[in-house]
Amino acid sequence: MEVHSQVIQLLFSGLTIGSIYALIAIGFVIIYNVTGVLNLAQGEFAMFGALISISLINAGLPLWAAVIFSMLIVSVIGALFERTAIHPARKSSVPTLIIITIGCSIAFRGIAILIWGTQPQSLQPFTDNTPIKFLNAVLLPQSIWSIGIAILILFAMIYFFNKTFVGKALTACVVNPFAARLMGINPEKMSLLAISASAGLGALAGIVTSPISGASYDMGMMLGLKAFVAAVVGGLTNAPAAIAGAFVIGILESFTEGLWSSGAKDVVSFSMLLLILFIKPEGLFAKASGKRV
């Protein structure tokens, strides 16, 4: 395999992994900005999305319906999570809130074992998965799906936060909840909206991932952590920045693995996290000051 085709191959892999991280990272960022909570249960939404869609397809639903339904179901789970766990504790300290999300993620994992057991499951690729050759490197249609969806969501985010009323209302809650309330925006409703939407997005991430690496009850943990790193590297306060950060981490990991050693992959991406924290804590792609989201 020649060097340039290897580089292209690594780029493809990096983009695929990056797009998965991105989809989870967006949810992470939205929740953090609207509610101030570092939601460590975000990866579990992806797990639910993946497993629910697999069950729906096994029950005979077509793929598109399974995707929509599982996103809806996970959004409802997200809403329940907000109402029962985050909302009652919204005035607690930050560590308490973090631990509450951890508690929920543990409970979610337990529920998943109860329903689906511990065996890993898999999902057929969305479309025919014949590899596409490109300069001696191969790109899988499933990867295109995954990257495409991430980019689509990126633009949807930009549009949503800048052009729609609800998006602007969300932004307003972040910038100044008190003023927002005066303007007739209900921050509590916004918190509910933000968390259930993030849950739906997380579900989508899980569904896209499962044809690539399978789905099991414990897939959420590492996905959530990596997405978290991606969000911090890109910029915790800004959804497009977090998506860019996710792609950076994905590509970085794939090049480390391809040119050096797979053992070093995690070291490199978490070192990147530390480096960013020390040098540019607001994130690579976020403006140092100014409004968030």
Place this chain on the structure above:
Amino acid sequence: MEKKDLKKIYHNSPAGPIIFTVLLFLMPVFISSNYIFTIFIMIGFYALVCNGMTMLTGFAGQISLGQATFYGIGAYSSAIVTGTYGLSPWIGMIAGMILGALIALIVGIPTFRLKGHYLALATLGFGIIVYTSFKEMKDLTGGSNGFFGIPTINLFGFEFNNDLRYFYLVWVFVMIGLIFSRNIIHSRIGRALRSIEGSEVASDAVGVNIMNYKLQAFMLSAMFASLSGSLLAHYVTFINPELFGAMTSIYFLLMVIIGGSSSIWGSIVGAATYVLLGEILKQLVPMFLPSAGGEFEIMFFGILLVVTLIYMPNGLYPQFEKLFSKFKKKKEKVQPPLQVGGDRVASGGENQ
């Protein structure tokens, strides 16, 4: 963060702790099951780690999501010093603590320059880097295969080779740790830390060197974790990197928060709750749902955790304290003045 009743902190009656210690150390008189000792030894390990973290979280207002790193550093230092080089376990323990403190210093200096909960993020990242190093540095740590053949601890020819002896060893360390942190908290450093937790700006204004004190708290917490790791290594005699992953760090923070970070006694409450709840659920859940397999009892664990924190955001220990003081007052036949009102004030404070 929560308001703290300063009077309560500085006017701490020693009766409770003494009764607790006596009961604990008399326990083996009534119980002879090694299984129970093992559980208490586990609680002891975790309580030591949480003790250090409580100083960091409850008193300096910082959270660490990478405490298992230092736990691991202690364990591997002991393993390498005693297993590979055949030196005394006590040297391993001290080496681990010094190494842990040094690493905490190196990580802490850049992190504490930042505002907010960046220590949490940095320690999370750092924890995973060290975890991966444990796995990759195969010559030193044995890699994923684990480190085999760590000797037991030996003091002047007395071998800590069974559960009962180890129970005493661990809990003596836990008690020394508690007394040590109590003294620190009641000293100048403790007051400085508390002021940081209350308001950084204000303490800066009155001349408290925030950075230094935070660093000291972090280094102390690292030393506690490292000591606990060393004890663990000599107890199980076989360690592997899986023991020191990100999940372990998360569980440590969980114990601290659920026990209550406003008092060092919270660390014992938190560790005990975590271990006992796990064991109880393991017993109970299969009774009610015998057919289901797998570790789904973690579902109840998670739910109980969330419910507890929603109703008691300051953790369990303040509730114990309240109960204890109420009990005492009743005994002295003093009508508790403004009982209801007092309760309301306290719960108002919790929600801040």
Place this chain on the structure above:
Amino acid sequence: MKKLWLLIFLLISMLLISACNSDSKSASGSNESDSDTIKIAGIFSSSGGAAPLGEPGLETLKMIVKKQNEEGGINGKKIELVTYDDKSDQNEAVLAMKKAITQDKAVAIIGGTISGNALAMLPLSEQNKVPFISTASSRQIHQKEDGTAREWVFKMPQDDSHAVEKLLQYLKEKGHSKVAWLNVANSFGTGAHAEFKKSARKYGIEAVIEDEFEATVKDAKPVLTRVKKAKPQALIVWGTVQETSVVIKNIRELAIDLPVLGSHGIGSQQIFNLAGDSANGVIFPGGRLIVADQLSDTDPQKEILLNYKEEYEKEFKKPVSLFGAHPWDGFYILVKALEEKGTDRAAIRDYLENNTSEFVGLAGVFSLSPKNHNGLTPDSLVMIKIENGKWVLEE
């Protein structure tokens, strides 16, 4: 305040219930254990990462204990099986082991699904002098660093070295001398890697590239690009089912047209679901169990293999797995000792060590000795090829 009282009440009542529960268990145990039951503990990873390995083990043990009891137990005594789930977690395994030894006072312990857990459990068996029959594969489990056997520990599965040597024999026969080695980054993978490094030269085989992949691997294409560049003649992917499936899929996607060899850890039906068509053509050293019907009739194991397969599949309505076989071997070897020697732990140990020779089990023909507490050879494995969702015996 009320809330707290409620919580304390709940906790206390839970403690009481669980205490009663364990009391009743141990009470019935202690009443009967002297007279007419024999207590055996089974500790398996029936949840967590190793669940696909641990579950069949637990199920098999439950099934054969029931069968043995229905057939009259051992010398008229019923067997009482206490089981624990170690959740694939080392600490849990140690706790379970301790509970089995000190509270249940089990005569012998079977289990320890994964090597890390078994390794953490075995110091307890040595200290307390309880026979421990491990169902995990690492060689360190039954052998000390200096190569002598651990006194109280026996191990049923083949050593990693057996599987690696079988694989190397196969590669040599096929004339592949330059290979790529990839292993999963946990003790299963690194243990085998060490064996590979040790014996590859003996078979004239050289690794042109050696690397690892994570157990949670999502995309192994980056590392595979390096493999492709190294131009090996065959590719060895040493992992268990989930991660191996991902890597195999990636190999096919990159159109790397080389023979792919797997570990004995992929001999589970799951590989068909997870890897689908990509698994076709993968060859691995595995136990005879899954290809029992293809064995020649002269094979001494054929009959018991087919019987076990039929019973297991009838009972649990799912295909049999290699990992269920190890507790079977352990249990029946133990049964012989119990029949001869009763419940004296030391006598059982001595019997196991000295009197188990040419025992025909599911994993192979065991010949234990004071020097060797495993007693299998590379020939206990056969090379198996995956073809369209079926196992095919590769000659």
